[in-house]
Each structure stands twice: as structure tokens, then as C-alpha cells.
Amino acid sequence: MSSENNDQSMTNRTRAEAGSRADMGKHGRYSTPPEEGETSLFADPDEPLLAVRDVRTYFDTDEGTVKASDGVSFDIQPGEIVGLVGESGCGKSVTSRSLMRLIQSPGYNPSGKLNFDGLDLMDLSKEEIRQVRGNRISMIFQEPMSALNPVFDIGWQVGEPLRVHEGLKKKAAREEAVELMRKVGIPSPEERVDDYPHQFSGGMRQRAMISMALACKPDLLIADEPTTSLDVTIEAQILELIQELNERQDMAVLIVTHDLGVVAETCDKVAVMYAGRIVEYADVETIFADPRHPYTKGLLNCIPDPRSDDQDLSPIEGQVPDLADPPEGCNFADRCPYATPECETTDPRLREVDDNHLSACIWEDPQ
Ligand SMILES: Nc1ncnc2c1ncn2[C@@H]1O[C@H](COP(=O)(O)OP(=O)(O)OP(=O)(O)O)[C@@H](O)[C@H]1O
Ligand code: NI
Numbered sequence: 001m002s003s004e005n006n007d008q009s010m011t012n013r014t015r016a017e018a019g020s021r022a023d024m025g026k027h028g029r030y031s032t033p034p035e036e037g038e039t040s041l042f043a044d045p046d047e048p049l050l051a052v053r054d055v056r057t058y059f060d061t062d063e064g065t066v067k068a069s070d071g072v073s074f075d076i077q078p079g080e081i082v083g084l085v086g087e088s089g090c091g092k093s094v095t096s097r098s099l100m101r102l103i104q105s106p107g108y109n110p111s112g113k114l115n116f117d118g119l120d121l122m123d124l125s126k127e128e129i130r131q132v133r134g135n136r137i138s139m140i141f142q143e144p145m146s147a148l149n150p151v152f153d154i155g156w157q158v159g160e161p162l163r164v165h166e167g168l169k170k171k172a173a174r175e176e177a178v179e180l181m182r183k184v185g186i187p188s189p190e191e192r193v194d195d196y197p198h199q200f201s202g203g204m205r206q207r208a209m210i211s212m213a214l215a216c217k218p219d220l221l222i223a224d225e226p227t228t229s230l231d232v233t234i235e236a237q238i239l240e241l242i243q244e245l246n247e248r249q250d251m252a253v254l255i256v257t258h259d260l261g262v263v264a265e266t267c268d269k270v271a272v273m274y275a276g277r278i279v280e281y282a283d284v285e286t287i288f289a290d291p292r293h294p295y296t297k298g299l300l301n302c303i304p305d306p307r308s309d310d311q312d313l314s315p316i317e318g319q320v321p322d323l324a325d326p327p328e329g330c331n332f333a334d335r336c337p338y339a340t341p342e343c344e345t346t347d348p349r350l351r352e353v354d355d356n357h358l359s360a361c362i363w364e365d366p367q
Helices: 002-021 092-099 126-132 154-166 170-183 202-214 232-249 260-266 284-289 294-301 341-345
Strands: 050-061 064-076 081-085 108-116 137-140 220-224 252-257 269-274 277-283 351-354 357-359
Touching (some): 050 092, 064 081, 081 092, 092 137, 137 202, 170 202, 202 232, 252 260, 277 294
Parallel strands (some): 064 277, 081 269
16 A cells, blocks of 8 residues: 555656646646546545545446446545535445445446555455445445344344354344444433334434444444434434544544535535536535635535525536536536636546645636
């Protein structure tokens, strides 16, 4: 991994030089697109827990190839909470599921590199990836019933990863399940351990799913809209729980959400996704204080009223491009108030516009 990092800083330096030679316009410096196959992100990269590089998740369908994720790159450092945010249909769930190789649809055609602590997850066999899933990387979903089986009691299910990955016997796994349930705030866990999922409320099911995901102390938890189906009070409690576990266990979290409020409250870093691509990536303060990509600026201009029920991000005029037939240049150009003729023809790639701040706009600071 360290040799890769050296390569990264070299290619970034080359890119910075290319940028400084280029024109200055009213939107700041114009970037020379990096060479195809260049995968570096930061000039001074830390050692990430997960390095996602140029991940493409294509689906071959009758209507053509749907490019649900199209060259996605970002890092997750150990113990950090990263938010993956964007409008509905932009590819957040496909991206997060592809990290765990969970997609099994016909026509599924992935590529790219997923370096997790020295393992290339893309290259692992089915058996090897099973060893990682639920053990070193766990996932929780919006709808807990999709992860919980209605015919087994909660204790059996929470203890399952311990039986599978750590070889615990039934009794020991059940005892451990009670402790895990206690840890996530399920009251009277020694009694509730025998309940079935339908006997749990929505919030308690979400807690049960989290306790199952945490059983093997994963290094990374992927949470896809973990609070979307919950009311605001329960949502706050679950987010607090995720943050607490992140701190206590030094567990990194990728939290997928369309809610910028969730991002502001919980995340250290933010990856903004638009039409299958990461368009901006920076720490949370920077994203809110100094957004560079016009799509991020658009999202922030339209933060919905917190008192309203409608928290969807659909404020920017125009339509998301057809992922089966994306435009030649920037795929946000036709909705972008700052677009210039160059934007129609140049495919913008993610590049460093400031220290640890990436944007996929050809302009460094459009305004
Ligand atoms: N199996 C599949 N075959 C073809 N297209 C698919 C498949 N799965 C997802 N897609 C398409 O990929 C795109 C991204 O979907 P995805 O579910 O990742 O979006 P999302 O950002 O998670 O949206 P939401 O916020 O609504 O959950 C969508 O256009 C979707 O129709
Ligand atoms: Ni989704």
C-alpha cells in the first residue's frame, strides 16, 4: 500500500503543475484533465482503511448499459465517519452495496479497485468475501426487516455472526447477543432476546440490526439510510448510537443519506454524489463553508425547512441525466448555472482544488 501512496503523491504533483500552467478564468483556474487511469486523490495521502478507486458498477439491460456508478473514488480513514450524499437515484445504494460485493442482479458488471486494509475486495473469491462481510465490514439498511428473518428469534440472529465468524457455540453466542443488545440500548435484553422481529418496534428493530452488525467488531460499518424509516426522535437516538459506537470501538462508518442535516450532525467527511460520480469530497466543515462543485452549492442553497416533513433533496432545476446515456462532457452541465462551453465537451475528473478538498468541476472555484 505504501508504494501506491508514493505513486499517488507523484501523480498529484504532476497534476498541480499542469493546473498552474493552465488559464485563469472568472471561475478560477481551469484544470487540465488527468490522464486516463490516474487514480490518485490527495497530494499527501494518509493510509486509508478503504480506498475506493475508479469503481464502475454497470448494469447491462435491454435499454442499454446503466452506469449506476461510473468511476467512483474516495477514501475512508480508520475510525472516521464519511457521508455519501446525493439525490435519489444518483447511485448511493449501488455504490455502497458494491463495496461489499452484495449486488447479484443480472447484467451486473463491476470494475475498479477496492483496497480494504491491504485486501482488494474486487479480487476476493466468494468464500473470501464472505469472511469479510459481517465480520470486518458490516452493513445496515433502511428497512431492518430486510436484514432480519421473521422466523428466527432476535437472539439467534444477533448471535449469528459470532457463530459463523468466531465459532461460538449456541449458548455463548446467545449470552453475547444479550450483551450486544444491551450495548445498543435495547431495554431488558435478557427478556427481549427470545422475541421475534415482529414483536419489536421499528426503532428497536433498527437497534437489533445494528447490534448484529457490530457483533464481530467490524472496522467499517456501512449504513444505507439507516434512519429514513424512523421518526425524528428515534432517528436522533440511532445517529447518536452510531456516533458513540464509532468513538468507543474506533469503527469507521460510511453513512449513505439524502439528508444534509444527518451529514452535518454526524460526519467527519462528505462525499457528494451526482449521477454515478463523486463530484466533491472534503471534510464536513469545508463542504458546508466552502463548497466548490456547483452541484454541492445547489444542494446547500436549498436545505429544506427542518420543520417540514419533506426532507428530499430535489431542489435544483432540471433532470438527472439518463444513466444509460450520460452526456459527453460534465453530466451536471445542463443544470449548472456556471456552465461554460468547455463544460459541454470536457469530462471533469475529481481533483484536488485545495488541501484535502476534491472537486470534479473543471473550474476550481466557480462563482
Ligand atoms: N439491478 C439494476 N439494474 C439496472 N439498473 C439498476 C439496478 N440497480 C440500480 N439501478 C439503477 O441505478 C441507479 C442508482 O440507483 P441507487 O439505488 O443506487 O440510487 P440511490 O442514490 O441509492 O437512490 P435513493 O436515494 O432513492 O435510494 C438508478 O437509476 C437505478 O435505477
Ligand atoms: Ni439508496
